[in-house]
Amino acid sequence: MTRFRVAVHIVPRKGILDPQGKAVADALHALGFPSVGDVRVGRHLVLDLEAADAAEADTRVRAMCDKLLANPVTEDYEIAGVTPA
């Protein structure tokens, strides 16, 4: 078993309203950044786990996303990277 570090991005699905992103964009405009258009705010998770290889670590983290980490109705997730820890 090897220790892997897996990074996951969980973002609001396209077409779903992102009030937090809208609030950030408005605040940036007020602070003097008028060139900012759309902002999307999601979660960035970094998990340490033991697995036989990188493919197994990837599969296991996808199962975690499906079961707990991401809301299947409103969010999309992607595995951003699997590296030996």
Place this chain on the structure above:
Amino acid sequence: MTRFRVAVHIVPRKGILDPQGKAVADALHALGFPSVGDVRVGRHLVLDLEAADAAEADTRVRAMCDKLLANPVTEDYEIAGVTPA
């Protein structure tokens, strides 16, 4: 001016307690993923903005992180990618 899409990761600084990450790790253990060790939960932001080139987009987003997006006491940020939108 070109439209760029900039991705930013904002994560709790090393050594700072991450209660959200701890809660996620405990929930994963309870759901049958005992191989999970440390979990860190941060934010993943995707900003659309106009800039002359990728370097200017990067500089501008760093200024936004310093002014608004990241808490300089408890959080670190990194620009994960700058791509033409």
